Amino acid sequence: xxxxxxxxxxxxxxxxxxxxxxxxxxxxxxxxxxxxxxxxxxxxxxxxxxxxxxxxxxxxxxxxxxxxxxxxxxxxxxxxxxxxxxxxxxxxxxxxxxxxxxxxxxxxxxxxxxxxxxxxxxxxxxxxxxxxxxxxxxxxxxxxxxxxxxxxxxxxxxxxxxxxxxxxxxxxxxxxxxxxxxxxxxxxxxxxxxxxxxxxxxxxxxxxxxxxxxxxxxxxxxxxxxxxxxxxxxxxxxxxxxxxxxxxxxxxxxxxxxxxxxxxxx
Amino acid sequence: xxxxxxxxxxxxxxxxxxxxxxxxxxxxxxxxxxxxxxxxxxxxxxxxxxxxxxxxxxxxxxxxxxxxxxxxxxxxxxxxxxxxxxxxxxxxxxxxxxxxxxxxxxxxxxxxxxxxxxxxxxxxxxxxxxxxxxxxxxxxxxxxxxxxxxxxxxxxxxxxxxxxxxxxxxxxxxxxxxxxxxxxxxxxxxxxxxxxxxxxxxxxxxxxxxxxxxxxxxxxxxxxxxxxxxxxxxxxxxxxxxxxxxxxxxxxxxxxxxxxxxxxxxxxxxxxxxxxxxxxxxxx
Numbered sequence: 001x002x003x004x005x006x007x008x009x010x011x012x013x014x015x016x017x018x019x020x021x022x023x024x025x026x027x028x029x030x031x032x033x034x035x036x037x038x039x040x041x042x043x044x045x046x047x048x049x050x051x052x053x054x055x056x057x058x059x060x061x062x063x064x065x066x067x068x069x070x071x072x073x074x075x076x077x078x079x080x081x082x083x084x085x086x087x088x089x090x091x092x093x094x095x096x097x098x099x100x101x102x103x104x105x106x107x108x109x110x111x112x113x114x115x116x117x118x119x120x121x122x123x124x125x126x127x128x129x130x131x132x133x134x135x136x137x138x139x140x141x142x143x144x145x146x147x148x149x150x151x152x153x154x155x156x157x158x159x160x161x162x163x164x165x166x167x168x169x170x171x172x173x174x175x176x177x178x179x180x181x182x183x184x185x186x187x188x189x190x191x192x193x194x195x196x197x198x199x200x201x202x203x204x205x206x207x208x209x210x211x212x213x214x215x216x217x218x219x220x221x222x223x224x225x226x227x228x229x230x231x232x233x234x235x236x237x238x239x240x241x242x243x244x245x246x247x248x249x250x251x252x253x254x255x256x257x258x259x260x261x262x263x264x265x266x
Numbered sequence: 267x268x269x270x271x272x273x274x275x276x277x278x279x280x281x282x283x284x285x286x287x288x289x290x291x292x293x294x295x296x297x298x299x300x301x302x303x304x305x306x307x308x309x310x311x312x313x314x315x316x317x318x319x320x321x322x323x324x325x326x327x328x329x330x331x332x333x334x335x336x337x338x339x340x341x342x343x344x345x346x347x348x349x350x351x352x353x354x355x356x357x358x359x360x361x362x363x364x365x366x367x368x369x370x371x372x373x374x375x376x377x378x379x380x381x382x383x384x385x386x387x388x389x390x391x392x393x394x395x396x397x398x399x400x401x402x403x404x405x406x407x408x409x410x411x412x413x414x415x416x417x418x419x420x421x422x423x424x425x426x427x428x429x430x431x432x433x434x435x436x437x438x439x440x441x442x443x444x445x446x447x448x449x450x451x452x453x454x455x456x457x458x459x460x461x462x463x464x465x466x467x468x469x470x471x472x473x474x475x476x477x478x479x480x481x482x483x484x485x486x487x488x489x490x491x492x493x494x495x496x497x498x499x500x501x502x503x504x505x506x507x508x509x510x511x512x513x514x515x516x517x518x519x520x521x522x523x524x525x526x527x528x529x530x531x532x533x534x535x536x537x538x539x540x541x542x543x544x545x546x547x548x549x550x
Binding site: 047048050055128131132135136137140141143144146151 | 351354355356379382383385387389390391393394395396397398406407409410411413453456
């Protein structure tokens with residue numbers, strides 16, 4: 001009697017590779033959709049709800065600001081305290097400003113902000129769209145002659161493309177402020193020295209790289225969130241499943257992109 | 267071993283006598299004072315429908331005349347909503363041909379997008395966008411394709427359809443603040459804002475109390491009297507008898523009967539008998 005044979009390692013590896021390849025194509029498709037509808041205005045008919053961009057800027061940016069500020073301040077504070085303890089052993093406390101500044105601008109600012117956005121806004125986008133899919137709202141948009149994909153994707157994509165760098169900048173400023181607080185109150189360094197060291201360490205190119213990273217991370221988050229939302233079908237269980245997948249895939253994508261970009265900018 | 271066992275079981279299980287299938291009773295022009303156009307507003311010919319290359323319905327034939335309420339009937343899982351999804355172009359046809367408002371839909375052709383402006387759809391759940399108010403939901407089919415539409419004209423149109431469904435007080439409420447019946451009426455208002463020629467309703471009475479359901483039926487009858495054609499997917503017997511002029515009954519992947527309600531009700535097929543007389547379920 002024949003039975004099902006368990007797939008071998010290479011078979012499963014091949015399957016995983018194929019799934020990864022098709023997924024990558026889907027994200028590329030979403031990106032081309034955005035570019036198409038943005039670049040060619042005539043195609044936008046039936047794809048825009050008036051005021052949708054403003055609502056998304058408010059929801060994805062303004063509402064996320066408090067949590068970004070709080071977490072980046074705490075991370076900056078911890079980082080500065082840990083650094084100052086080690087630097088004081090070598091009498092090198094004056095390097096604190098450069099250390100905090102460079103790490104906040106080049107790594108912690110963009111990555112931390114992206115992880116917060118993925119957890120807060122990415123999951124919210126997926127949950128919203130997945131709920132729309134299971135409640136027949138997407139079908140309703142289609143039968144009204146509207147285009148659900150660009151209608152839902154475009155405002156979120158551009159809102160996060162703007163608010164990602166803004167929030168990153170906010171996180172960087174807050175994190176450096178926490179470092180400044182530690183350097184003046186704990187390490188007893190002069191504020192002037194902190195400012196001078198910081199200005200020497202932060203080059204315009206470093207800040208531009210940071211903002212570029214934050215745009216790429218924002219795109220990863222919004223594309224994963226939208227794709228996962230549209231994949232939902234069935235019942236409420238699917239909303240949770242796709243939301244979890246969105247956060248996991250987004251964070252993995254952010255870390256992988258960060259590693260790639262670090263090599264690129266090296 | 268299991269294969270032989272299943273064969274044995276199949277052989278020994280007494281089979282219900284299979285009645286004749288796909289009896290097409292020619293729909294008659296019916297019931298309103300209006301003069302009927304001869305060509306049906308919706309015609310399905312040898313339609314084959316399903317999902318992911320799995321056929322669920324085959325050889326579906328029926329006509330819907332202009333100005334009538336046509337019921338798509340059948341038990342749960344009989345394929346009513348599947349057929350509706352294919353008529354609405356949400357899934358591609360697997361075979362056959364649908365003629366809707368003189369436009370042909372075939373597996374080879376893409377769905378004629380201009381049809382969407384001439385039809386309205388009321389989904390089972392209402393399918394109102396939860397992030398928008400009732401008025402914004404109703405405005406959606408007009409404002410998205412025509413962003414420069416005059417605001418006063420739009421407000422007037424919204425007020426008109428809200429009057430029609432008797433929901434004026436709820437225009438600024440969000441869907442989460444509405445009862446089931448109000449959601450259905452708001453969704454009906456959204457379907458009517460483009461003044462469609464044909465309205466499709468998927469299980470409009472589902473989840474509603476009898477009085478609200480009755481109120482919705484009255485709205486459908488009003489719309490029919492105003493010259494609209496309605497295709498209603500339902501299995502609510504009271505509603506069918508109250509509003510339908512003609513019906514198509516689906517069972518086991520095909521049409522059992524189609525035609526005027528009175529004639530289909532008298533059909534001898536056991537599935538129809540069990541449906542209309544609410545007797546023991548017919549298992550095919």
